[in-house]
Amino acid sequence: MFENDSDFFFLEKPPVNLEDAPPHVEPLESSNTDVKVRISGRHIHISQKDLELLYGPGYNLTKYRDLAQPGQYAAKETLTVVGPKGVIEGIRILGPIRDKTQVEISGTDGYRLGMEPPVRDSGNIAGTPGIVLVGPYGAVTLKEGVILAATHIHMSPDDAAKLKLKNGDRVQVLVDGERDIIFTEVLVRVDRSFITEMHVDTDEANAAVIEDGDYVTIIGKILVS
Numbered sequence: 001m002f003e004n005d006s007d008f009f010f011l012e013k014p015p016v017n018l019e020d021a022p023p024h025v026e027p028l029e030s031s032n033t034d035v036k037v038r039i040s041g042r043h044i045h046i047s048q049k050d051l052e053l054l055y056g057p058g059y060n061l062t063k064y065r066d067l068a069q070p071g072q073y074a075a076k077e078t079l080t081v082v083g084p085k086g087v088i089e090g091i092r093i094l095g096p097i098r099d100k101t102q103v104e105i106s107g108t109d110g111y112r113l114g115m116e117p118p119v120r121d122s123g124n125i126a127g128t129p130g131i132v133l134v135g136p137y138g139a140v141t142l143k144e145g146v147i148l149a150a151t152h153i154h155m156s157p158d159d160a161a162k163l164k165l166k167n168g169d170r171v172q173v174l175v176d177g178e179r180d181i182i183f184t185e186v187l188v189r190v191d192r193s194f195i196t197e198m199h200v201d202t203d204e205a206n207a208a209v210i211e212d213g214d215y216v217t218i219i220g221k222i223l224v225s
């Protein structure tokens, strides 16, 4: 299991916007709509500028281990993040280097840190809360960049073609397990560098009783009116 905080139940409002009307869903024609799930722990994507402020001038990331997505890796380097009400140490940096530093945490982590970051697609950080990052060389105060990552599926172009899905589509996904849960709006990201897998954070995995490597089923594509 993953970390839990009993006080989390007393958040004043859920971080997700529930006001939208139920979307119209078009079932997929393919008979094989199962997708493997990977659980993303809290992590940081970092810019070269911030890395050097935190680890020293001229510093480069060192690979700890490859991730399933080709070219992506967990770095040996970790950082401490300092929020308004709490601190989390040892958050791993994921490589390669990005244009902008981004901190992806769970809602439970947000509670520990004393913040309620919004659910965002990766890279879309305008207007999100900032945080203080601390490394062995220095500290950086981010003005923005803390998000709960929107549930998403990385998909190879081959699989996307089979399922008649394209980059930017949103789908509904059924977790048919110990606790049945439907993810009602999952972003599909298609790229030649991707292998097909759905990424959820630790709170989502715990809520849906998902283990890393489990399979879930795409129910259908959300039709935009």
Ligand SMILES: [Zn+2]
Residues within 6 Å of the ligand: 152, 154, 199
């Ligand atoms: Zn991902």
